[in-house]
Amino acid sequence: MKTQNPRQVYGETLVELGGEDPRIVVLEADLGKSTMTCLFEQAFPDRFFEMGIGEANMTSFAAGLSLTGKIAFTNSFAVFAAGRAFDQIRQGISIPKLNVKIIGSSAGLSDFGDGSTHQSVEDLAIMRAIPNMTVLVPADGIETRKMTRAIVRHPGPVYLRINRHDMPDLFPEDQDFEIGRSYRIRDGRDVVVFANGIMVSKAVAAAKKLDGEGISVKVVNVSSLKPVDEAQIRLFAAGMKGIVTAEEHSLIGGLADVITFILRGTGIPVEPVGIADRFGTSAHDYEELLEAYGLTEQQIAAAVRKLI
Amino acid sequence: MSVSIAELEKQARRIRLNIIRMIGVGQKGHLGGSCSLAEIITVLYYYKMNHDPKNPHREDRDRLLLSKGHAALVQYAALAEQGYFPKKELETVKCLGAMLQGHPDMLTTPGIEGNTGSLGQGLSMACGMAAGLRIDGKKSKVYCIVGDGELAEGQIWEAAMAASCYRLDNLTAILDKNNLQATGAVAQRYDTNPVREKWEAFGWHVTETDGHDIRQIIDVLDGVDAITGRPKMIIAHTVKGKGVKFAEHVAAFHNGELTAEQFEQACHELQ
Structure with missing residues (x-):
């Protein structure tokens, strides 16, 4: 790729x-x-x-x-x-x-x-x-x-x-970017992963792996964190068994908060993947650090499985 | 000069009277630091600046930014007297939904060039304005008023370096050196002196004036026009609360309330 x-x-x-x-x-x-x-x-x-x-x-x-x-x-x-x-x-x-x-x-x-x-x-x-x-x-x-x-x-x-x-590269070259919109990167029937930044590619990798397990995962790139088209988010979540959020950010105040706020009252279970209220630390390698903080394809896949 | 010194002095008195009326009785208002600027603001709006109350966004206008935004009342008074908005608006200052906010708001008030009030930021904004005007080859000047208590903000000195680094000679800062901050004398609370040496060391052309002497203010503002290649600082020696006898040199009137008697007395002194 x-x-x-x-x-x-x-x-x-x-x-x-x-x-x-x-x-x-x-x-x-x-x-x-x-x-x-x-x-x-x-x-x-x-x-x-x-x-x-x-x-x-x-x-x-x-x-x-x-x-x-x-x-x-x-x-x-x-x-x-x-x-x-x-x-x-x-x-x-x-x-x-x-x-x-x-x-x-x-x-x-x-x-x-x-x-x-x-x-x-x-x-x-x-x-x-x-x-x-x-x-x-x-x-x-x-x-x-x-x-x-x-x-x-x-x-x-x-x-x-x-x-x-x-x-x-994930974002279609021929797709216009519009502030406020979210973008479906991959369709699926069971669980939707709302992700942004580096976590979008990890969500896509997790979804591919889960295909092999018979779990169908939709991936949505919520790159416009604010404003965000709430109706569109609700539409992406409709009929799903569960929702995963994935972000390279604290779980406080980022994508997890955005999505759970929008979907309040829907009763759809949510599993957040993100940084659990702690600071970063030094590492020799970016991937090594992401792994240490649970920001991985495996972590997203595990979150999806919990919802099935 | 199209306007006489006596007329400007009268305008400064009128501006002070407006400040007192805006503060009124039993409500807090920034009396001290507004009154210390009455003559400086008068000279800028009635003599020095190229501006047009009927067209506040005219491209070739000079700009004034009040970095010490808490002195908004003095600017509101001048803007209203100049016709930027009806004088009636002065009666509603700080009322819910009013055009005239506690600190300057460019979105609500014609003639306000930027949002200030969080101290230390206005001078950096003025530098950016000066740089932007220069890119466009405009002759407009930028004036920025800072307080001596405000000099404790580190960002002031970041801006001082930036102005000198970029040789912003279309920028003139005026220091309202009234020697008082909210809780007492600047020299005793958090001494920002000596100011002249500091600004000179940062590469600015520095002059001083009596901040209440209209003639001197005119001369010094005209004088710095000839200085090129570096930013200009005018240290204006002022009296906090000037023109209202019981408030002069009194830190408590930084943001104080007036009793009915004090209000009457102040109005009487200024009429």
Whole structure:
């Protein structure tokens, strides 16, 4: 299966967009070689702002740029973009609905070596709780490209969460991405897995394995965590024996909360797969770390079996 | 100059009277830090800034951002006097659903350029505005008012570095140095002095003025227009609560209530 690196895709897409729309400006907090905004810097040096290691100032500075009609992209690791600049995002950007795009890179556990200080297990919960904020979690490079384009068309604040590692292509090239919609990646009759980010490909792998056991699993990519089309989620869940949620995030405030809230009162049992209220830790390998936190194909398959 | 010093002084008094009326009796209001800015705000809106109350979003306008957003009352008074919205709105400040919120809100109030109030953020926003205007080749200037208590916010110094790093000479910051923060004297509570040396060390062109002397404020604002290649800081020496005798130099009126007697006295002094 073809894989792409979402950071690389994001950086290349920013360059494309920069050529199409002179309003686009990019701000970076000294991580441009990781977030891949270095590509935009090379292409459009006059619209690139190196803000040093100062996420708070970068974020409010972006608010100021947007007040002059720019579409400002702030970039850092997710843990800093969402955590360190929370108040700046809340006060100066989200209350007045400014056109600032906050890009949380190396998100989740994907910065495996750096440990708990650099891994974001709660960024989505923080961003989701802010009124006026849109929160997106792409499942692969294709969706990252489509989302980066979509958020330029969408006026207002957006948080886009980007994984550090190569991800297998899943999102159909000919499918438009629309903020608020969820996407069925695979159909099934028994159990539906609602997943986003890296967990979508793991859900697909689990579903394939479960086919062999006679269990038919539907996989839905809930890449638009907020807003989310609730009627569509209810439709995907209708008639299912059970529901699994799978996310590379704390079970508090992320996808599990979104889905169980939407499906309250339906009586369909739910099994959540995610990070159980704890911080990340260092590891030598991303997959090794995901396994240690139960974010695996096997864990999703086990959750499905519990529901049958 | 199309407007006389005497007329501007009269306007500043009118702005203070509006501040007192907005606070009224028995409700908290940021009297001190609003009154310390009356002359500065008057000079900016009535003399210095290129702006148009009938077209608040005019592209070539100069911008003013109140980083110390709690002093919103002084800006509301000036905006209403200038005709950005009916003066009647001043009577409803902080009422449920009112246009005039406790802190500046650009979505509800014509003439407000950005949302401030969480201290320390406005100067960074002003830097971004200055940078954005420069990209577009606009001649507009950006003014940003910060408080001396606010200088305790680390982000102020991040912005100070950014402005100087990007040589934002279309940005002028004004420090409302009234020497009081909410709980007492800045020098005793959390000393942000010496200010001049700090701003100079951060690469800014620094001048000082009496923040209540209209002539001096005009001269210093005009004077910094000639400075290029770096951001400008005007340290305005002010009195918190200026113009309301019993409130001058009194930290309790940072966000205090007025009794009926105090309200009458303040109105009497300002009429």
